[in-house]
Amino acid sequence: MKFKNVKRIASLGLAVIMSAGLMTGCSSSVESGDSAAKTEETAKEEESVKAADPIPVRMIMYGEESPRMKELMENEIYQKVLEEINVELELDYLPWTEVNGGKTELMFSAGEKFMCFTDTDFTSKMVGKGYFADLTDVLEANAPDLYANSDMEANIKQFTINDRIYSVPIGNKPNAGEDYLIMVRKDLMEEVGVEEINNIEDLENFYTLCKEKHPDYIGLGRSLKHTIFNGAIESDKNVLFINSFVFTDGNAEIDSTLYSYYESEEFKQACEIAKRWREMGIIPSYLLSNPQQSSSEFAAGRAMFAVGANDRIFEMMSSLRATVPDAVLENVYLGDISEKPLMTRGGYNTAYAISAAVEDPEELAAYVKVLNLLQKNQEWVDLWTYGIEGTDYTLTDSGSVERICTDEILPSWLCVNTKFRRYADYITEEQIETFNTQADGSIMFKNAGFVFDTESVKTEYAQLQTVKSEYLDPIYTGFKDYDENIDEAIEKLKDAGIDKYVAEMQKQFDEFMKNKAD
Amino acid sequence: MKSMIKPRIKSDDILIGCFYVLLGLFSLLCLLPILMVISGSFSTETEIAVHGFSLLPQGFSLDTYNYVLSRQMNTLASAYGVTIFVTLVGTVLSVTITTCFAYVVSVKDFQHANKLAFFAYFTMLFSGGMLPWYLVCTRYYHLQDTLWGLILPYCMNVFYMYLVRNYINGIPYELTESARIDGAGYFQTFVKVILPLSKAGIVTIVLFYALTYWNDFYLPLMLVTDDKYFSMQYILYKMNANIQYLATNSTGFGADHIALPTQTVKMAITCIAIGPIALVYPFVQKYFVKGVTVGALKG
Structure with missing residues (x-):
C-alpha cells in the first residue's frame, strides 16, 4: 500500500516536471518569435554595438607561464592590447611535448578557435587536412608593421601553398649557419x-x-x-x-x-x-x-x-x-x-598558424592584428620581451636592459628583430x-618552401625512422664503427624502403625546382 | 593447536636473516634516489653544477625552497587541493557508479542484464578514438576547465566493474533470495546484503580508483588550461615534459634559448609534491595492505 502511494507521488512529480518543461519550451519559442519580429533598425543597432565589442583571441604558447606573465596578461598587457586593437587576448600554455602534434593537433581537428606556433612541415600537413585558416586576404592589410619591420615577402614563401598563405612568420634576424x-x-x-x-x-x-x-x-x-x-x-x-x-x-x-x-x-x-x-x-x-x-x-x-x-x-x-x-x-x-x-x-624566428575554425574575416583580422603587435615597434617588442619599464626592467644609458624581474614574459627569442634588439x-x-x-x-636554402608530402611513403618513413634510431644513430654519434656496421644498417634501410622513399622525394623535389625556375 | 606449529630451527633463522639483509639492502637502493632528490633540493645550484648530486647537501641552503614557495606557493597549494578533491570525490563517485552497475548486471532475473553488460564490454573492445572522446568532452559536456572534467571521464572503468560483478556473482544466490523473501527490494538487498559481502572487492577498486585519480595527468593535459585546475601530477608532468622535449629537440622554435628550470628547483618541487604523501603513507599503509589482502585467504 505504502509502495503504491510512493508510485503515485512519483508519477505526479514527473507529470509536473514534464508540464513545466513543455511550458518552458513554449515560452522560449514565443520569445524567439518575438525576436524574429524585431525591426530591421533594432537589428542594425545591435550589429553596430556588436562590431564595437572586443573580439576574443586565444593564443597557445608552450612551456610554463611565469607568475609575472600571468599578472601582466590579467592587467597591463591585456589592457594595452584591448586599447590598441580592441581584442581580448587570452594566453594558454601547453607543455612543449604538444607542439606540432598531440593536443595542438587535437584542438585543430576539434575545430577550436586559437593560434599557435607552426613550422613548414606541420603547416603542410595541417593545410592538407584543412585545419589552417587561409590568411592571404587578411594578412597584409592587418599586419603592416610585420611587413615594414621584417622581410615578409621572402619569409611567407615558405608558408605559401598553391599561392595561398597559411602561416605568419614572426621575427627578423640572420639565421645563416644554423647548426653549421x-x-x-x-x-x-x-x-x-x-x-x-x-x-x-x-x-x-x-x-x-x-x-x-x-x-x-x-x-x-x-x-x-x-x-x-x-x-x-x-x-x-x-x-x-x-x-x-x-x-x-x-x-x-x-x-x-x-x-x-x-x-x-x-x-x-x-x-x-x-x-x-x-x-x-x-x-x-x-x-x-x-x-x-x-x-x-x-x-x-x-x-x-x-x-x-x-x-x-x-x-x-x-x-x-x-x-x-x-x-x-x-x-x-x-x-x-x-x-x-x-x-x-x-630571417624569421617562428611562425603562427590560425585555426580554420576562425572563419569570420573580422575575427581572422583580429588574430593577425595581435601577431602584428609582436613586431609593431620598439615599445611593443620591449613589452613582450621584458615587461613594463620601471617595474620589470630599466634601460641603461647605452640602451641595454637591466632586468628587475627575471621572469619570462614571452620567450625572449620570439620577438627578436635586429631593428629592435x-x-x-x-x-x-x-x-x-x-x-x-x-x-x-x-x-x-634552395629547398625553402619545399614541403615533402609523405602520404604515399608513410609506411616506409615510419620504418626508416625505426632503422635510424636502432642501427644508424649509434654509428652517427661515433659509438659504433662505421666500417663494421654500415653494411647491416644499409641492408635494413633498403628493407625499410629507402629507395622508394628517396625516389618519391626526388619526384616531388624535381617538380618543386621546376616550378621555382618557372 | 600449539603443538601443530613447528618450532623454528636454526636454518629458518638464517634464511629469515638473509631475507632481512637482502630486503634491507633493496630498500636502501630504493631510498637512494629519493635521498639525492632531498639533498639536491637543499644544495646550492653552483655546487650541484660543479660536483653533481650527492647523498648529503652541498653548501646547505634553503634558498631554493624560499624561491619556490614564494613564487609558486599559490599554484602548488591549489594543485594539492585539486588533487585531493578529485581523488576523494572521484573515488567515491566512481566506486558508487561501478558497484551499482555491477550489481544491476549481476541480478539474475533482470532481463536486460546481458545487454547492459555487453554495452559496457563493447567499450573495452572498441574505443571511439581520441578525437570523438575529446569532442564529446569539450563540445557536448563542456568539461574544459572544470573540476568535473578531471572526474567524470574516469567514472566507470569497465574492467573494475567486471571485477566487482564477478565478486558479486560469487555470493551465494540463496542469500539474496532469502532477503527478497523477507521483503527487501533490490536497493535494500544491494545495500544490506551485497555491499557488506563484497567489501573485499570494493576495497580493491577503491584503491585502484584512488591511485588512478591521484596519479592522473592526462585529463588536465587534455581538458584544462586554467592553472587553478592544475593537479599536482600535471605540474610535475609539465615540468618533466618540457625539460625532456627541450633536451632532445634542440633546434625547434628557438628551443635552444629556453632556460630550463634549475636542478635545485626541480628537486624542491619534487620534494614538495611527494612530501605530504610520503609523510602520511606510513600511517595509512596498513589500510592499503589490508585492502589488497582482505579476502585473499578464503575457506
Missing part, C-alpha cells in the same frame, strides 16, 4: 692560449689543451649534428639536409639531385670524425642514452663547445653566465666559408658586428 656553426667557449680558449679555431685540427687541439687543465669537462655539450662537419669533410657538395635521410647540394642552385645521406661518402667521413671524437672523449659516453645530461653540462659551464647558430650565442651566454659569470661564446666554422657558404632558411651589457661591439656580418654572403 660551433659555439666555442672563448674564455676557455684564452685560458689555454688558443687564439683562433678555423678547422677541425684546431678544435681538437683546443680540446686536448683544455682537457689537461679541466679533466672533468666534456668537449661537446648538448647534441651532435653532422652539419657541423660540413666544412671539414672532403666533399664538393655544400650539404643541405632536406631531412635526416636526404640531402642536396646547397651550392648547386638549379640542380635538383637528392642524395641518400646514410649511403653517401659524406656520411662516412662525418662518422669517422664522430668516432674519433668519441674515442678522444670529446663526445661524452652518455650522449646517446642521456642527452639531457650533456645539455646540463653545457649549461653548467662544464663543456667546451656545442652546436651553434649565428644568433644562438647571445641567448646561451645569458643562461651560461648564471653559472660561469665570465663565460664568453664565439661562433666558429670548421672549413672554408668561401667554398661552402653558410645557408639560411630565412637590445643587447646585454657584456656583449661587445665586436660581437655585435660579427653577428651582423656573419650572415653576409650566405645563400638561401
Whole structure:
C-alpha cells in the first residue's frame, strides 16, 4: 500500500516536471518569435554595438607561464592590447611535448578557435587536412608593421601553398649557419692560449689543451649534428639536409639531385670524425642514452663547445653566465666559408598558424592584428620581451636592459628583430658586428618552401625512422664503427624502403625546382 | 593447536636473516634516489653544477625552497587541493557508479542484464578514438576547465566493474533470495546484503580508483588550461615534459634559448609534491595492505 502511494507521488512529480518543461519550451519559442519580429533598425543597432565589442583571441604558447606573465596578461598587457586593437587576448600554455602534434593537433581537428606556433612541415600537413585558416586576404592589410619591420615577402614563401598563405612568420634576424656553426667557449680558449679555431685540427687541439687543465669537462655539450662537419669533410657538395635521410647540394642552385645521406661518402667521413671524437672523449659516453645530461653540462659551464647558430650565442651566454659569470661564446666554422657558404632558411624566428575554425574575416583580422603587435615597434617588442619599464626592467644609458624581474614574459627569442634588439651589457661591439656580418654572403636554402608530402611513403618513413634510431644513430654519434656496421644498417634501410622513399622525394623535389625556375 | 606449529630451527633463522639483509639492502637502493632528490633540493645550484648530486647537501641552503614557495606557493597549494578533491570525490563517485552497475548486471532475473553488460564490454573492445572522446568532452559536456572534467571521464572503468560483478556473482544466490523473501527490494538487498559481502572487492577498486585519480595527468593535459585546475601530477608532468622535449629537440622554435628550470628547483618541487604523501603513507599503509589482502585467504 505504502509502495503504491510512493508510485503515485512519483508519477505526479514527473507529470509536473514534464508540464513545466513543455511550458518552458513554449515560452522560449514565443520569445524567439518575438525576436524574429524585431525591426530591421533594432537589428542594425545591435550589429553596430556588436562590431564595437572586443573580439576574443586565444593564443597557445608552450612551456610554463611565469607568475609575472600571468599578472601582466590579467592587467597591463591585456589592457594595452584591448586599447590598441580592441581584442581580448587570452594566453594558454601547453607543455612543449604538444607542439606540432598531440593536443595542438587535437584542438585543430576539434575545430577550436586559437593560434599557435607552426613550422613548414606541420603547416603542410595541417593545410592538407584543412585545419589552417587561409590568411592571404587578411594578412597584409592587418599586419603592416610585420611587413615594414621584417622581410615578409621572402619569409611567407615558405608558408605559401598553391599561392595561398597559411602561416605568419614572426621575427627578423640572420639565421645563416644554423647548426653549421660551433659555439666555442672563448674564455676557455684564452685560458689555454688558443687564439683562433678555423678547422677541425684546431678544435681538437683546443680540446686536448683544455682537457689537461679541466679533466672533468666534456668537449661537446648538448647534441651532435653532422652539419657541423660540413666544412671539414672532403666533399664538393655544400650539404643541405632536406631531412635526416636526404640531402642536396646547397651550392648547386638549379640542380635538383637528392642524395641518400646514410649511403653517401659524406656520411662516412662525418662518422669517422664522430668516432674519433668519441674515442678522444670529446663526445661524452652518455650522449646517446642521456642527452639531457650533456645539455646540463653545457649549461653548467662544464663543456667546451656545442652546436651553434649565428644568433644562438647571445641567448646561451645569458643562461651560461648564471653559472660561469665570465663565460664568453664565439661562433666558429670548421672549413672554408668561401667554398661552402653558410645557408639560411630565412630571417624569421617562428611562425603562427590560425585555426580554420576562425572563419569570420573580422575575427581572422583580429588574430593577425595581435601577431602584428609582436613586431609593431620598439615599445611593443620591449613589452613582450621584458615587461613594463620601471617595474620589470630599466634601460641603461647605452640602451641595454637591466632586468628587475627575471621572469619570462614571452620567450625572449620570439620577438627578436635586429631593428629592435637590445643587447646585454657584456656583449661587445665586436660581437655585435660579427653577428651582423656573419650572415653576409650566405645563400638561401634552395629547398625553402619545399614541403615533402609523405602520404604515399608513410609506411616506409615510419620504418626508416625505426632503422635510424636502432642501427644508424649509434654509428652517427661515433659509438659504433662505421666500417663494421654500415653494411647491416644499409641492408635494413633498403628493407625499410629507402629507395622508394628517396625516389618519391626526388619526384616531388624535381617538380618543386621546376616550378621555382618557372 | 600449539603443538601443530613447528618450532623454528636454526636454518629458518638464517634464511629469515638473509631475507632481512637482502630486503634491507633493496630498500636502501630504493631510498637512494629519493635521498639525492632531498639533498639536491637543499644544495646550492653552483655546487650541484660543479660536483653533481650527492647523498648529503652541498653548501646547505634553503634558498631554493624560499624561491619556490614564494613564487609558486599559490599554484602548488591549489594543485594539492585539486588533487585531493578529485581523488576523494572521484573515488567515491566512481566506486558508487561501478558497484551499482555491477550489481544491476549481476541480478539474475533482470532481463536486460546481458545487454547492459555487453554495452559496457563493447567499450573495452572498441574505443571511439581520441578525437570523438575529446569532442564529446569539450563540445557536448563542456568539461574544459572544470573540476568535473578531471572526474567524470574516469567514472566507470569497465574492467573494475567486471571485477566487482564477478565478486558479486560469487555470493551465494540463496542469500539474496532469502532477503527478497523477507521483503527487501533490490536497493535494500544491494545495500544490506551485497555491499557488506563484497567489501573485499570494493576495497580493491577503491584503491585502484584512488591511485588512478591521484596519479592522473592526462585529463588536465587534455581538458584544462586554467592553472587553478592544475593537479599536482600535471605540474610535475609539465615540468618533466618540457625539460625532456627541450633536451632532445634542440633546434625547434628557438628551443635552444629556453632556460630550463634549475636542478635545485626541480628537486624542491619534487620534494614538495611527494612530501605530504610520503609523510602520511606510513600511517595509512596498513589500510592499503589490508585492502589488497582482505579476502585473499578464503575457506
